[in-house]
Amino acid sequence: MRPNFDRDPAHYPEPRTSANRSEHGSTNRWRWGCRCAACKKAHVDHSRTSRRASRDVEFGKHETQVLTALTTGETPESACAGTTLSIGKLYGRAKWDEGWRNRLDLAMTLGRLPGVPHGTETAYKKGCRCPDCRSNRAH
Numbered sequence: 001m002r003p004n005f006d007r008d009p010a011h012y013p014e015p016r017t018s019a020n021r022s023e024h025g026s027t028n029r030w031r032w033g034c035r036c037a038a039c040k041k042a043h044v045d046h047s048r049t050s051r052r053a054s055r056d057v058e059f060g061k062h063e064t065q066v067l068t069a070l071t072t073g074e075t076p077e078s079a080c081a082g083t084t085l086s087i088g089k090l091y092g093r094a095k096w097d098e099g100w101r102n103r104l105d106l107a108m109t110l111g112r113l114p115g116v117p118h119g120t121e122t123a124y125k126k127g128c129r130c131p132d133c134r135s136n137r138a139h
């Protein structure tokens with residue numbers, strides 16, 4: 001069986017210049033070329049963080065527009081039109097960002113159809129995704 005070079009730091013030679021001689025488990029060491037388990041984890045953690053950071057910028061740019069559209073009764077689909085956001089991104093963020101989830105729920109509650117019994121199948125079928133309709137659906 002082939003030894004697992006991929007995960008073993010001993011497989012990767014020491015950097016020649018001291019500037020690159022960061023400990024294993026650092027993004028510096030990853031950039032220098034080490035692919036051991038510790039450096040890989042550092043890299044993955046770092047890219048997850050920077051992906052979230054770029055999403056933050058994306059939301060910062062478009063969130064007012066999307067929330068305003070939702071508040072005035074537009075569907076999530078049309079609220080996202082003309083932005084780089086999508087329904088998947090809106091709900092995806094709501095799973096881990098409580099502040100955003102509250103803003104999104106508030107906008108959808110304000111913009112929901114009047115005269116419809118929310119929290120029922122009827123409203124959900126009309127396309128309503130307000131918190132009441134969504135939680136009714138989840139039960």
Ligand SMILES: [Zn+2]
Binds near residue numbers: 012023
């Ligand atoms: Zn390493």
Ligand SMILES: [Zn+2]
Binds near residue numbers: 119128131
């Ligand atoms: Zn509703």
